[in-house]
Amino acid sequence: MSYICSIHGPKNSGKSTLAARIPGKSAWLDLEFGALRALANLDRKDQLRHKVWRPKDKETQDLLVEIMTKERGDKLEGRRELWGIVMKAYADFLVDPDIDNIIFDTWKMSWNMNTMFHLQATQEDAVKSGKKPRSNLIQIEYGPPNARQNGIITGASAMGKNLILISHDRDKYERRFIDGKWEEGPTGERELDGFNATLNNADWAFSSEFIQPCPKSEQHKCPGYHFEFTVVKAGMQIEKLGIKIGGDTVLKLLDQDKQKGENLAVRFA
Numbered sequence: 001m002s003y004i005c006s007i008h009g010p011k012n013s014g015k016s017t018l019a020a021r022i023p024g025k026s027a028w029l030d031l032e033f034g035a036l037r038a039l040a041n042l043d044r045k046d047q048l049r050h051k052v053w054r055p056k057d058k059e060t061q062d063l064l065v066e067i068m069t070k071e072r073g074d075k076l077e078g079r080r081e082l083w084g085i086v087m088k089a090y091a092d093f094l095v096d097p098d099i100d101n102i103i104f105d106t107w108k109m110s111w112n113m114n115t116m117f118h119l120q121a122t123q124e125d126a127v128k129s130g131k132k133p134r135s136n137l138i139q140i141e142y143g144p145p146n147a148r149q150n151g152i153i154t155g156a157s158a159m160g161k162n163l164i165l166i167s168h169d170r171d172k173y174e175r176r177f178i179d180g181k182w183e184e185g186p187t188g189e190r191e192l193d194g195f196n197a198t199l200n201n202a203d204w205a206f207s208s209e210f211i212q213p214c215p216k217s218e219q220h221k222c223p224g225y226h227f228e229f230t231v232v233k234a235g236m237q238i239e240k241l242g243i244k245i246g247g248d249t250v251l252k253l254l255d256q257d258k259q260k261g262e263n264l265a266v267r268f269a
Contacts, residue, residue: 001258002160003235004153004201006107008167008192009208014227015166016105017041018208018247020050022164022254024100027093029086030054031109051099053089075133076120083117086110090152094159102156107165108194110152114145146197153201162258165202168193204257205233206250236260 007015016038020026028035030052039047093102104110115137122141123133137145156163170193171186190207192198199205212225229250234240235257245253 002157002162003203003254003258004156004163004165005254006165006167006192006198006202006205006233007208007229008169008205010169010190010210013208013210014229014247015208017227018206018229018250019101019103019105019164019166020046021247021251022101022162023251024049024162025098026050026101026103026164027096027099028052028054028103028105029089029093029110030105031086031113032106035103035105051093053093055085076116076123079113079117079120083113086113090155094155094161099161101162101164103164103166105166106194107167107198111145111149111195114148115142118145146195149195150197150201165198167198169207199233202233203235204231204254206230207232 016034020038035052039050093099119137126133169190172189172191173184174187175182175184206229209228211228214222214224228244230244231240
C-alpha cells in the first residue's frame with residue numbers, strides 16, 4: 001500500500017536529505033536543482049537507487065529560470081509547454097515498474113508551473129477578446145489548477161507509488177480584531193508554502209527544522225547539528241501527532257504504516 005508524504009520547512013532543514021533516505025527505488029522531479037546535493041551524502045550503492053529527472057535542454061532551463069525571476073505583470077509564454085514536459089516525466093515514472101517512490105523537489109515549484117500555465121491561458125483568451133490581460137488569477141479561476149494538482153496525487157495512489165512532496169514554508173498570517181478594527185498580521189508560526197490542499201491529501205506530513213548546536217553533543221557523537229521533524233499528520237498513528245522526532249524515526253513510522261496498510265489490504269481482499 002502506497003502513501004503520500006509531505007515534508008515542509010525552511011531551506012537547509014533536511015527535507016531532501018530525509019527523502020533521499022526513504023527505502024526503495026526513487027525517482028526525482030528535481031525542479032529546483034537541489035536533489036543532487038542530498039544524494040551526494042549517500043554512498044555509491046545508495047545513489048544507484050535514485051533516478052533524477054531535471055531539465056536538460058537549454059530552452060526548458062531558461063523557462064525555469066524565467067519562472068524563478070518573473071516580475072509581476074509580465075506576459076507569460078511557454079508555460080503550457082513547460083507543464084507538459086514535467087508531466088510527461090511524471091507519467092513515465094508512474095508506469096515504470098522499477099520505481100517505488102516519486103519525489104517532487106519542490107512541490108511548490110510544480111504548483112507555480114501549474115498556476116502560471118493557467119494564467120497564460122487566461123491572458124491569451126483576454127487578448128483574443130480584446131481585453132487587457134491580468135497579471136494574476138482570481139479565486140474562481142483556481143479550479144482547473146487545483147484539479148490538476150490533485151490529479152498528480154490521485155495518479156500516484158492509483159499506480160501504487162509513494163509520493164513525497166517537498167515544500168518550503170512561510171510565515172502564517174491571520175486576521176485579528178485589534179483596537180476596534182480587523183488587521184491581518186503574522187502569528188509567529190510557520191506553515192507550508194504552495195498548494196493549499198497538500199496537507200488534506202497527505203497521509204503523513206512533517207515539518208522540518210535545523211537544530212544547532214546539538215544540545216546533547218557531550219553525550220553522543222554527532223556533527224554538532226541535527227535535523228528534527230514535527231509530525232503534522234500521522235497516517236494511521238494519530239497518537240504521534242505533534243511529537244518531534246529524528247529522521248530515523250520518520251523512516252520507521254512510514255514503514256510501519258505501510259505494513260499496516262498492506263496487512264489491511266490483504267485482510268479485505
